[in-house]
Amino acid sequence: MNVMDLPRAGVVIVAAGRGTRMGTKENKQFLLLRDKPIIVHTLEVFDRHPLIGEIVLVTGEHDVDRCRAWVAEYGIAKQVKVIPGGAERQHSVYRGLLNIGADWVLVHDGVRPFVTSGQITACYETAVRHGAAILAVPVKDTVKQVDEAGRVTATPDRRSLWAVQTPQAFRRADLLRAHEEAEAGGFLGTDDAMLIERLGIPVMVAQGGYNNIKITTPEDLDFAEIIINKKDFGGEDKL
Numbered sequence: 333m334n335v336m337d338l339p340r341a342g343v344v345i346v347a348a349g350r351g352t353r354m355g356t357k358e359n360k361q362f363l364l365l366r367d368k369p370i371i372v373h374t375l376e377v378f379d380r381h382p383l384i385g386e387i388v389l390v391t392g393e394h395d396v397d398r399c400r401a402w403v404a405e406y407g408i409a410k411q412v413k414v415i416p417g418g419a420e421r422q423h424s425v426y427r428g429l430l431n432i433g434a435d436w437v438l439v440h441d442g443v444r445p446f447v448t449s450g451q452i453t454a455c456y457e458t459a460v461r462h463g464a465a466i467l468a469v470p471v472k473d474t475v476k477q478v479d480e481a482g483r484v485t486a487t488p489d490r491r492s493l494w495a496v497q498t499p500q501a502f503r504r505a506d507l508l509r510a511h512e513e514a515e516a517g518g519f520l521g522t523d524d525a526m527l528i529e530r531l532g533i534p535v536m537v538a539q540g541g542y543n544n545i546k547i548t549t550p551e552d553l554d555f556a557e558i559i560i561n562k563k564d565f566g567g568e569d570k571l
């Protein structure tokens with residue numbers, strides 16, 4: 333399959349979280365990295381990507397205006413629909429989805445600014461081939477299951493463990509149904525693939541990257557400074 337023949341996809345970028353684990357006064361998605369808000373770095377990667385035709389940015393209701401202003405100020409070329417999100421990530425994604433017209437949709441965390449063009453392509457191409465795809469990387473550490481008393485209860489085989497990232501790519505109709513059924517069943521997932529898995533739809537993994545971090549806690553900002561200074565940052569790799 334020639335990737336340039338793929339249909340143009342929509343992306344929902346979620347940035348309506350409160351960043352409680354980061355603990356900063358300013359929401360983490362708006363902190364500056366090389367003098368630019370993190371969310372703008374993320375938008376730029378999708379703006380440059382030739383297979384992305386629609387961008388919906390979901391943010392806090394009080395942040396909609398400044399996000400719209402940044403889209404103009406930083407010269408994002410594609411049209412970006414900026415809308416308010418919900419109380420949980422899942423609700424924010426759902427609101428975004430309702431604003432996507434394309435048949436295929438990618439969902440991405442606004443606080444993962446280091447995703448590359450190649451990773452976006454790999455995820456999307458895998459989804460079109462197989463129906464649904466996520467980016468992930470094999471875990472490097474040995475992982476233990478631990479009970480509430482702090483006692484180790486199991487050591488899962490590391491070879492089957494992957495740390496999940498975004499983007500995650502789906503048929504828009506599948507993801508809409510997955511969200512509606514999750515809501516009806518009172519199910520809250522930590523990623524969109526979980527909702528798709530509930531429908532029995534197989535989800536394939538495409539290779540993510542260890543630099544595609546989710547900026548979550550203060551030490552992630554130190555990693556982010558290091559990553560941004562690396563030459564290969566910013567989706568400048570090959571499609």
Ligand SMILES: Nc1ccn([C@@H]2O[C@H](COP(=O)(O)OP(=O)(O)OP(=O)(O)O)[C@@H](O)[C@H]2O)c(=O)n1
Nearest residue numbers: 346347348349350351352353419420421424442
């Ligand atoms: N109600 C929410 C919650 C989260 N997110 C977004 O989902 C992504 C991943 O969430 P996470 O890193 O957990 O962000 P927060 O919810 O902001 O962080 P915390 O859990 O520490 O409060 C972030 O881009 C965040 O802005 C969202 O759009 N709407």
Ligand SMILES: C[C@](O)(CO)[C@H](O)COP(=O)(O)O
Nearest residue numbers: 441496497498522523524546
């Ligand atoms: C989908 C996700 O990126 C998986 O790592 C996600 O946003 C998880 O959010 P969480 O709040 O860290 O569970």
